[in-house]
Amino acid sequence: MAIRVIEDRCNGCGLCIKSCPQAAITVDNKLAIIDLELCNYCGSCVSACRLRAIAIEIEKQPKEDLSRYNGVWVFGEQFGGKIAPVVLELIGIARRLADDRGSELGVIVLGDKLDKAAAELAEYPVDKVYVYEAPELARYDGERYSRVLSDVIRELKPEILLAGATTTGRSFMSRVAVQVYSGLTADCTGLAIGKDDGLLYQTRPAYGGNVMATILCPYTRPQMATVRHKVFPVSMKRNSGTKAQIVRLKPKPQLFGSSSEILDFIEQCEATVNIVEADVIVSGGRGIQDPANFALLEELARTLGGAVGASRAAVDAGWIPYCHQVGQTGKTVCPKLYIACGISGAVQHQAGMASSETIVAINKDPDAPIFQIADFGFVGDCLEIVPLLTKKIKTVRGEA
Amino acid sequence: MKICVCIKQVPATTEVKFDPETNTLIREGVESQINPFDLYALEEAVRVKERLQEQGGEATITAVSMGPPQAEEALREAISLGADDAILLSDRAFAGADTWATSYTLAKALTKLDPDLVFCGMQAIDGDTGQVGPGIAVHMDYAQAPYVAKIESLDKHKIVVKRLLENGYEVCSLRLPAVLTVVKEINEPRTPSLRGKMNAKKAVIPVWKAADIEAPEDKIGLQGSPTQVVKVFSPPHREGGEKWTGEPGELADRLAGLLKELEIV
Numbered sequence: 001m002a003i004r005v006i007e008d009r010c011n012g013c014g015l016c017i018k019s020c021p022q023a024a025i026t027v028d029n030k031l032a033i034i035d036l037e038l039c040n041y042c043g044s045c046v047s048a049c050r051l052r053a054i055a056i057e058i059e060k061q062p063k064e065d066l067s068r069y070n071g072v073w074v075f076g077e078q079f080g081g082k083i084a085p086v087v088l089e090l091i092g093i094a095r096r097l098a099d100d101r102g103s104e105l106g107v108i109v110l111g112d113k114l115d116k117a118a119a120e121l122a123e124y125p126v127d128k129v130y131v132y133e134a135p136e137l138a139r140y141d142g143e144r145y146s147r148v149l150s151d152v153i154r155e156l157k158p159e160i161l162l163a164g165a166t167t168t169g170r171s172f173m174s175r176v177a178v179q180v181y182s183g184l185t186a187d188c189t190g191l192a193i194g195k196d197d198g199l200l201y202q203t204r205p206a207y208g209g210n211v212m213a214t215i216l217c218p219y220t221r222p223q224m225a226t227v228r229h230k231v232f233p234v235s236m237k238r239n240s241g242t243k244a245q246i247v248r249l250k251p252k253p254q255l256f257g258s259s260s261e262i263l264d265f266i267e268q269c270e271a272t273v274n275i276v277e278a279d280v281i282v283s284g285g286r287g288i289q290d291p292a293n294f295a296l297l298e299e300l301a302r303t304l305g306g307a308v309g310a311s312r313a314a315v316d317a318g319w320i321p322y323c324h325q326v327g328q329t330g331k332t333v334c335p336k337l338y339i340a341c342g343i344s345g346a347v348q349h350q351a352g353m354a355s356s357e358t359i360v361a362i363n364k365d366p367d368a369p370i371f372q373i374a375d376f377g378f379v380g381d382c383l384e385i386v387p388l389l390t391k392k393i394k395t396v397r398g399e400a
Numbered sequence: 401m402k403i404c405v406c407i408k409q410v411p412a413t414t415e416v417k418f419d420p421e422t423n424t425l426i427r428e429g430v431e432s433q434i435n436p437f438d439l440y441a442l443e444e445a446v447r448v449k450e451r452l453q454e455q456g457g458e459a460t461i462t463a464v465s466m467g468p469p470q471a472e473e474a475l476r477e478a479i480s481l482g483a484d485d486a487i488l489l490s491d492r493a494f495a496g497a498d499t500w501a502t503s504y505t506l507a508k509a510l511t512k513l514d515p516d517l518v519f520c521g522m523q524a525i526d527g528d529t530g531q532v533g534p535g536i537a538v539h540m541d542y543a544q545a546p547y548v549a550k551i552e553s554l555d556k557h558k559i560v561v562k563r564l565l566e567n568g569y570e571v572c573s574l575r576l577p578a579v580l581t582v583v584k585e586i587n588e589p590r591t592p593s594l595r596g597k598m599n600a601k602k603a604v605i606p607v608w609k610a611a612d613i614e615a616p617e618d619k620i621g622l623q624g625s626p627t628q629v630v631k632v633f634s635p636p637h638r639e640g641g642e643k644w645t646g647e648p649g650e651l652a653d654r655l656a657g658l659l660k661e662l663e664i665v
Contacts, residue, residue, distance in 0.1 A: 019632075021411075022468075036492065037492070038468070039495065040468070040495045040496055041495055041496030041621075041622045042496075042629065042632070043628075043629040043630065043631075043632055044632045047631050047632040047633060048632075056622075056628075058622060058623065058628070060623065079567070142534065142537075142544055142546070143543070143544070146538070166566060167546065167547050167564065167565050167566055168565070170529075170530045170531070170546075171530065171533075171534040171544075171546035171547075171581075172534075173531075174499070174503075174529075174530070174531035174532075174533075174534035174535050174538075175534050175535070175537070175538045175544075177499075177500060177531070177535070177626075178500060178503060178504075178534075178535045178538040178539060179538055181500070181626065182626050183498065183500065183625070183626030183627035184499065184500070184531060184626075184627070185627060186499075186527075186528065186529035186530065186531055187528060187529070201630075205528070205635060206526065206527055206528060207411075207526055208525065208528070209635060210635070211632060211633075211634070211635070212632070212633050212634065212635050213629050213631065213632050213633075214629070214630050214631040214632075214633075215627050215628065215629055215630065216627065216628050216630050217626050217627050217628075218628060219626065220626045259543035259574060259575040259578075260543050260544075260545065260572050260573060260574040260575070261572060261573045262570060262571070262572045263560065263571045263572055263573055264570070264571040265568060265569070265570050265571070266562075266568050266569040266570075266571070267567060267568040268567060268568040268569075273567070274566055274567060276566060277566070280664060304659070304664060304665065321585075322549075322564075322583070322584060322585035323564065323585075325584075328436075328525050329436055329437070329525070329584050330584070332528075336662075336664070337659075337662060337664055354638060355635075358662060359638075360655065360658070362651075362655075366643070366645070371640050371643055372639075372640045373638045373639075373640060374640055374641065375640075375641040375642075376641055376642060376644075376655075376658055377640065377641065377642065377643035377644065378643075378644050378651045378654070378655060379643060379644065379645040380645070380646070380648055380651045381648065384648035385648050385651050385652050385655065386652075388648055388649055388652035389652040389655050389656055392652055392653065392656045393656055393659070393665050396656070396665070397665075
């Protein structure tokens with residue numbers, strides 16, 4: 001492996017110097033020089049160079065015949081037989097990828113008593129629903145699930161595998177990627193098949209959304225990605241009466257060993273909690289002033305069928321539990337509408353919500369940074385505006 | 401009990417901005433810090449050690465980091481915050497590692513240290529993947545719990561943890577040895593003690609290279625990484641839109657009208 005400057009292309013312009021996060025490049029006598037002690041092969045300079053004068057070369061060959069891998073698969077995450085909403089978003093984009101590859105689309109579901117879930121999935125435009133059922137798989141267990149899925153992958157050889165970037169999807173796919181020794185790209189927001197090479201181009205944000213990177217997995221299969229919630233539209237059901245074929249896989253109990261045991265599940269069933277799946281988030285920050293005032297946001301969220309978010313300041317003050325926190329050290333969300341109430345909008349907060357479809361900000365301070373990214377800004381006290389807004393909506397609906 | 405904590409040194413701010421003219425990264429005076437989630441991991445390790453000591457037991461904490469030579473700073477900081485010692489994995493051959501090769505490299509070093517418990521942060525704030533912790537567990541064949549929000553109990557053979565899911569918490573029991581990745585909710589990290597700072601100053605931090613952890617070249621660094629970054633670019637710039645001022649009632653009316661336009665209500 002090596003990074004090198006192609007000397008007859010480089011004109012010493014220095015764009016690469018600015019792009020290098022490692023400060024590993026200098027220009028001497030109109031030629032870029034890369035300090036190999038500092039370079040970490042991040043590829044920023046390769047992207048930055050307009051003359052294509054920097055190349056990262058890897059002497060690598062696939063260890064097996066990659067043409068034996070076929071088909072796009074979606075991990076059909078379920079909880080108690082209920083399919084996770086993100087799966088329907090994955091089916092939409094995966095259908096497109098499968099069509100572009102001219103291959104089949106499969107959904108694989110692991111669990112117990114999956115008849116209903118499988119029948120539901122078969123109504124979507126997928127070709128096959130793979131069902132792997134066993135009582136031991138009723139609940140997600142990282143060890144069991146990853147051993148089972150790795151085994152199925154080795155046998156059926158899908159070319160692409162997508163999962164939701166949920167808490168389960170992220171840790172589960174990390175395990176499978178290590179077991180099958182293939183590449184996994186986290187939290188993708190863009191997926192496309194390369195026209196020339198047929199590879200999966202996986203685009204994801206990094207550095208809190210300040211940088212986008214496109215990633216390939218050229219030498220190993222399957223090409224694996226977890227996909228962010230709410231980025232891709234939910235797939236429509238098939239309009240014809242046809243259904244996907246349901247393929248039952250034979251369980252192998254020898255794979256079901258585990259060194260952990262689930263003792264309990266404490267459900268937080270309030271709909272206002274699950275911020276990553278919400279279409280509307282009403283979020284509060286320091287400007288909420290008192291924990292009791294979060295009730296105002298909750299009422300608005302409930303009226304809009306949304307969830308309640310919070311800034312780090314509000315969580316650290318103990319006003320609302322951590323599971324509501326949006327931002328760098330909380331959750332990343334991209335709802336249709338994000339209403340930031342009394343949130344100044346530090347970069348750390350923006351990292352978690354800047355990709356929302358529409359951002360509305362309500363803040364007393366007209367210079368709050370949140371206004372720089374808000375599509376619609378309201379300069380005023382959210383504690384006054386929010387209850388009036390809730391009342392107004394209810395009045396229009398005839399609820400008040 | 402032997403405890404290891406994985407530490408990543410990350411830029412002090414993720415406010416990496418692109419120059420839209422030249423499509424290049426602007427990095428001005430970027431300082432580094434310990435990945436915030438790793439601070440919760442370290443703090444939890446220290447709390448476990450303190451609890452064991454109260455019960456008459458013993459524990460040692462080793463902080464481990466893979467990175468360039470300057471990542472030593474982060475490890476010294478980890479010692480000031482309560483780690484007993486630290487190991488830096490630094491070798492040119494590790495450069496360019498993706499999450500597969502990173503988790504492999506850390507796992508090889510951890511195997512040599514043979515801990516009962518490994519703590520990691522749930523993810524790093526620069527890469528945001530959350531893939532390394534679970535990867536380490538698989539490479540080492542350790543039990544694993546991601547997104548841990550609380551340690552309920554711990555004895556010689558097992559640990560009971562409460563972990564955060566989208567729709568609630570799950571309580572599970574793991575046989576040791578185990579890898580835990582922790583969320584912010586788990587604790588509030590302390591600031592360095594005077595004694596910790598002195599220890600950090602004095603500490604000799606060994607540097608392990610690929611040969612020291614018996615890591616073959618085709619499984620580490622760029623060479624061992626299944627994924628490749630082919631393009632780095634700036635996300636679409638978001639501009640602030642219209643801004644209204646006025647009486648609360650007026651603003652609420654306007655906002656209600658907007659929600660109707662957006663077909664939210």
